[in-house]
Amino acid sequence: xxxxxxxxxxxxxxxxxxxxxxxxxxxxxxxxxxxxxxxxxxxxxxxxxxxxxxxxxxxxxxxxxxxxxxxxxxxxxxxxxxxxxxxxxxxxxxxxxxxxxxxxxxxxxxxxxxxxxxxxxxxxxxxxxxxxxxxxxxxxxxxxxxxxxxxxxxxxxxxxxxxxxxxxxxxxxxxxxxxxxxxxxxxxxxxxxxxxxxxxxxxxxxxxxxxxxxxxxxxxxxxxxxxxxxxxxxxxxxxxxxxxxxxxxxxxx
Amino acid sequence: xxxxxxxxxxxxxxxxxxxxxxxxxxxxxxxxxxxxxxxxxxxxxxxxxxxxxxxxxxxxxxxxxxxxxxxxxxxxxxxxxxxxxxxxxxxxxxxxxxxxxxxxxxxxxxxxxxxxxxxxxxxxxxxxxxxxxxxxxxxxxxxxxxxxxxxxxxxxxxxxxxxxxxxxxxxxxxxxxxxxxxxxxxxxxxxxxxxxxxxxxxxxxxxxxxxxxxxxxxxxxxxx
Numbered sequence: 001x002x003x004x005x006x007x008x009x010x011x012x013x014x015x016x017x018x019x020x021x022x023x024x025x026x027x028x029x030x031x032x033x034x035x036x037x038x039x040x041x042x043x044x045x046x047x048x049x050x051x052x053x054x055x056x057x058x059x060x061x062x063x064x065x066x067x068x069x070x071x072x073x074x075x076x077x078x079x080x081x082x083x084x085x086x087x088x089x090x091x092x093x094x095x096x097x098x099x100x101x102x103x104x105x106x107x108x109x110x111x112x113x114x115x116x117x118x119x120x121x122x123x124x125x126x127x128x129x130x131x132x133x134x135x136x137x138x139x140x141x142x143x144x145x146x147x148x149x150x151x152x153x154x155x156x157x158x159x160x161x162x163x164x165x166x167x168x169x170x171x172x173x174x175x176x177x178x179x180x181x182x183x184x185x186x187x188x189x190x191x192x193x194x195x196x197x198x199x200x201x202x203x204x205x206x207x208x209x210x211x212x213x214x215x216x217x218x219x220x221x222x223x224x225x226x227x228x229x230x231x232x233x234x235x236x237x238x239x240x241x242x243x244x245x246x247x248x249x250x251x252x253x
Numbered sequence: 254x255x256x257x258x259x260x261x262x263x264x265x266x267x268x269x270x271x272x273x274x275x276x277x278x279x280x281x282x283x284x285x286x287x288x289x290x291x292x293x294x295x296x297x298x299x300x301x302x303x304x305x306x307x308x309x310x311x312x313x314x315x316x317x318x319x320x321x322x323x324x325x326x327x328x329x330x331x332x333x334x335x336x337x338x339x340x341x342x343x344x345x346x347x348x349x350x351x352x353x354x355x356x357x358x359x360x361x362x363x364x365x366x367x368x369x370x371x372x373x374x375x376x377x378x379x380x381x382x383x384x385x386x387x388x389x390x391x392x393x394x395x396x397x398x399x400x401x402x403x404x405x406x407x408x409x410x411x412x413x414x415x416x417x418x419x420x421x422x423x424x425x426x427x428x429x430x431x432x433x434x435x436x437x438x439x440x441x442x443x444x445x446x447x448x449x450x451x452x453x454x455x456x457x458x459x460x461x462x463x464x465x466x467x468x469x470x471x472x473x474x475x476x477x
Contacts, residue, residue: 248328
């Protein structure tokens with residue numbers, strides 16, 4: 001079991017200035033699994049997600065304690081190469097945020113900033129990434145149109161393709177389908193099932209049924225604490241904690 | 254705590270299940286009364302009444318599916334609706350078995366009475382006790398009561414086997430003219446034992462509802 005763990009946190013605490021946002025989070029995340037993170041607004045779930053690739057470091061008042069170990073390396077160590085970390089730990093946001101460039105350039109961007117110039121290699125990577133994001137068939141004949149000409153669901157999959165192009169190990173998704181219609185949502189959910197064969201996925205979602213559908217494990221956060229972390233099938237049929245039960249059945253939220 | 258309109262709907266489902274339980278329980282009492290008292294009118298009532306129970310089963314099923322679709326329930330809500338649907342079918346099958354017994358009671362009432370085997374009323378009392386016990390365990394969400402029902406099941410099997418043996422030994426092999434009536438009683442014992450099985454299934458469902466433990470096909474722990 002332990003050797004399949006890709007992310008491990010030890011007594012991780014996080015503060016925005018004087019406000020403590022996360023308290024003693026201890027979690028072990030298995031490789032090639034999907035972990036859903038649920039909890040009411042302000043519970044710390046996005047803060048936790050963003051801690052996993054140090055996105056919170058962009059906030060001046062942020063500080064943290066404890067350890068986040070990814071592949072055996074503590075990413076909170078001051079010598080960590082943040083750029084290299086974010087290449088390994090990709091992120092997809094709630095609102096699709098393609099660059100104001102063509103479809104092609106959006107996916108090629110990460111490769112170019114990593115110094116890759118070989119056109120054949122880039123072409124091949126773009127096809128692979130778009131296929132990986134289940135978008136290739138829809139855009140292969142219009143790689144040079146603006147990303148903004150795509151539908152909302154396609155734009156979100158484009159952002160996934162952009163994240164895949166730099167070959168991450170872990171994909172963080174912050175409510176990736178909350179702005180999409182049910183059909184586009186379903187496509188993203190199907191895609192997640194495909195992606196987990198190659199990547200480890202952690203997804204924050206407000207949609208309980210979505211967590212139930214896509215994730216292997218579910219983590220429930222409340223007021224900055226990890227209340228329950230369980231296999232999804234147990235979490236949604238027989239949660240161990242009364243607070244979890246009350247939250248997932250909509251008795252508070 | 255948020256007040257949920259869903260709670261009212263679950264309460265409504267619960268009330269419907271309780272009504273289904275009382276209809277089903279009533280059909281057993283009446284079928285057994287008809288058998289005991291050789292009352293063919295009463296037997297006919299049980300047979301005619303079954304259509305209402307069938308319709309009510311469908312009503313509960315439709316309502317449960319509607320709630321699943323509308324509410325996409327989780328955790329204890331999910332367990333309640335899922336087990337409610339199973340209990341609903343068990344109750345309908347119990348009522349069907351009452352109808353089968355009523356048919357046998359109607360046939361037997363037209364023939365001279367056989368000297369009654371004491372084991373038949375023993376088994377019918379046990380069937381009533383188990384069905385009632387399983388329904389009470391559901392009403393009160395009572396784990397111990399559910400376990401007690403499951404414990405009684407082997408007694409039902411033994412009584413059924415004993416009745417079958419006695420019918421063969423004491424009637425069928427001794428006097429061939431008793432064979433049609435013996436066969437009817439043979440079937441009655443079979444139906445009563447099946448009723449006990451359905452009561453046991455309801456008790457298993459109640460255990461799942463309350464504790465989320467699935468004890469189907471593994472009673473060792475309960476029977477300890």
